[in-house]
Amino acid sequence: MSDFFNKIIGQKKSKLVLTKLINSRRVPHAFIFSGSKGIGKFFTAIEFAKQINASDPATQSQINTLSEPFIKYVFALPRGKSESGDDGPFDKLTKSTIEAIQSEIKEKVKNPYYFLKIDNANTIKISSIRDIIRFLNIYYQPEIKRFVIIDDAHLLNEESQNSLLKSLEEPPENVFFVLITDKIEYLLKTIHSRSFVINFENLLEDELEEVLKSYFGIDGVLASKVTKFSNGSVYKAAKLLEMEFESLSEKAIDFARFSVMKKYSSALAIINEINDKYGTSGIKLFIDLINMWFLDTIKEKCSELKDFYYIGKEESISKFNKRFPKTKQEDIIENLNKYSNYFDRNLNLNIISLSLIFEIAAIELGD
Template sequence: MINPLNKIIGQEKVKLILEKIISSGKISHAFLFRGLEGVGKEDVAIRFAQAIVFSSNIPKEKKQNYISQIDKLTEPFIKYIFPLPRGKNEVDDDNPYEKLKQDEIELIQEELAKKATNHFYKIQIPKANNIKINSIRDINRFLSLSYDESIKRVIIISDAHLMNEPAQNALLKNLEEPPANIIFILCTSYPERLRETIISRCWNLNFQPLDQKEVEKVLNEKFEIDDSLARKISLLSNGSVTQGLKILNYGLEELKENVIKILRYSFGKKFYSAYKEFENIGKDSDTEYLEIIISLLIHWLNDFNKFRTSSGEIVFRDYQETFEKFYSRYPDINLLPLANRLDEISTRLKNNINLNLAISNIICEISSVIPAK
């Protein structure tokens, strides 16, 4: 039987820490897995739960059975908490599923089945905007289930930053007086949205972006994306499987073509034409799409520096002529400050900056690097 931690893709430092924790026999009652979305935090959390069982002194048959149940997110050895929609007339004392419609429950079951098959899969449920207090209170039901008391059980909270204030308060009570044999693992890309009293009661582990090969492997093995496309997407993913999947969803070639047009019009100070390329973004208030466009704009700027110095792999290789023409006109231009300013705009998007203002800033920033004639 293979140690489940050895199935983790990437995150070698985190894996080493978890191995040492298990070997010590002194496992904290709460962990905070923090890092970019799509770097495997929840996969590691599930593998960690399995590894605890793997290291336990129980018969092999039981061990295999328990590890299999955890892999499928099956209670009573693991509880997976995630954002859910709120049912009609639902109150905080209701069971989290009690007031949901049947089609909502069926969708949730389908999404959980996908998650159990692929731990990198991101559950998607309409109107599931936060983790409700009754989902946290449901921990009491989980605690009452009968189980093999020689095994520690794990509660994983996905997108922990989406707990509303009552939910965070309810969780804090559990962390202050942790139940016996229970380990909490909070996974989040935004730890700053959690109460400091929660963070301070957790063993914090920072997850790094995956490297290009690791993203490629996940896309290929977990999402069955063919080798060539997985490789192209992984180069643009910024170390995040989630980012890679978003690029795939919007269409890689279409995105790259849009980026080239935005750059061409903005460098040429054709502001109206540049803005038209963003028109659908502003109309649909699609922050996610705009973040991807900014990311690809930065990739093109970095590619230009690689082209100029003949170093590194160029993502926009299919648009070689854009580098050649731009270099012939502006051989000494420094685009690094522009890349930094675009990155700042992307960061401000997370703070609900107006999209039209962001788009205008992007166009102005790009056009400003070209000297006036």
């Protein structure tokens, strides 16, 4: 396997598929890299572009820095004040916004697992697709293989996808597209049919731990703990760490206890605090931690299953089960998942939160 691909942690199957395509000299002009957010799809796209240009170290260096005209990196952007359809993607953005975006790109260049943080960047604008077309029309040395990488491609609306489709159907020679997404179902079937789809797998715990230590400088003990809660996703692990993971996990346990003990105001205060600090996306991660607490209480009841999420909390888990022996954790977990989806629907936060608390409080107390 290529030395370039060896830099990528995990993703053995995806790397093998790409290596076989390169060796066959029949590389498709368009790819969809599909899989959970934060598992190395972007890094693989960059290393793939470098491998395609393996005979040109100067081009590889430019690819590393996401420099045009070698790489066209497309991502969601905010809409500028009074922006019209005739404006370019950056034309109406303020100077401070552009400087913030440039700073984020520098972080992405330094760390391919880094996630861009751009305020109000919810869609990939049609102007960004027009910018791709201009990029494609630039004549460049035919021996250089250029790449268009579209991050979070599911943020393309239907108009933008249809506009992109024309370029996918008749791309210039030696131009390759990579669409990166964790929601492939949002892409048009016509884009699917014109692209080679590669499905990426979530990272194993040891792989994720290695990414956190090598690329984010996370202490080994903390990296080991947070990987258990992250479902193989660097994105999820990074978010949990931003939310002060160790404190957050303690609050998840407190929330479960307060709810069971019918201390409604205390439980509600915790979830309101999470929302104030991190918004609905933070609440959804918090609910995941609560789910994992209840999963651990199930594991504790089954003597053969001792691979807990909450390492070091075995005694607390045992005490919980002794105090609440009639707990129907499976039903609670099912309902927690249901309520987690409600937070995406702009419903009243207090109503959803109280319903969630009441659901847990419905546990029948032991004698």
